[in-house]
Amino acid sequence: MNTHRLNQFIKKYSKVTLEIIISIFVLIFVYAALTKLIEGDRFYNNLNNSPIFESSFFASTLSWLIPSLEVVVSLFIIKQKTRLIGLYGALGLMLVFTTYVGGIVFYSPYIPCSCGGVISLLSWPQHLILNICLLALAILGILLYIKRKKLANSLYYQSTGEFL
């Protein structure tokens, strides 16, 4: 496939794909953040009883820090100007979550219960697979956004002789 066809392909499908990825992350992060805030005691207890965290200080700090970050990242993703920062934030959060779930699945001395919300219907290994998929979506979103930005700059330069 030559460069022109590749650019045509990206131009045609990347917009819709990117919009879908953005909507998925907004939906997941806002839902997760609000669930954690509404059921704050339950989330704190889950963290406090996690085999990975030894101290209740981490549990109390993370019980408000994580939902706050999720909301902030969602807002950054929604706003056009901060979308790339938001996508990088989503990537960072998914890396942290995937590492945590991977730690529980592969290294934890026992598997705790972390119940609550729709995603509690998944087992820990299923949760890990979901997180890996979301991680891949975040990477794809970033690549598509950067590619579209470069394409837009290139087309603008071709038509006006100036860069965006």
Added chain:
Amino acid sequence: MKSFKLMLPMLAFVLAIGAAFAFTSSTEVDFYANGYIQIDGMWHQVEVDCEQQAAFDCVVQIEGEPEETYQVYAEENTSTPLKGTAPVPKVISDPR
């Protein structure tokens, strides 16, 4: 066109808010009463994620009191002990 680009993420935002409130169980009457422990002869409700069948006894420890552990029961009697997935006591806030 620009507002349309914003519309889909905003719709997702609103849907997520609705879903969070729709799926949360915090308004149920027994949301915070998943089990009972006996302290000094008195029964107290506690919130733990334990069940009837699992590998370990469902045992809790009150935060700040590491020396005492309490078996969790499904009802206010000792005939239905609950089981848990963890071999260590769960730390909970004081139910008294």
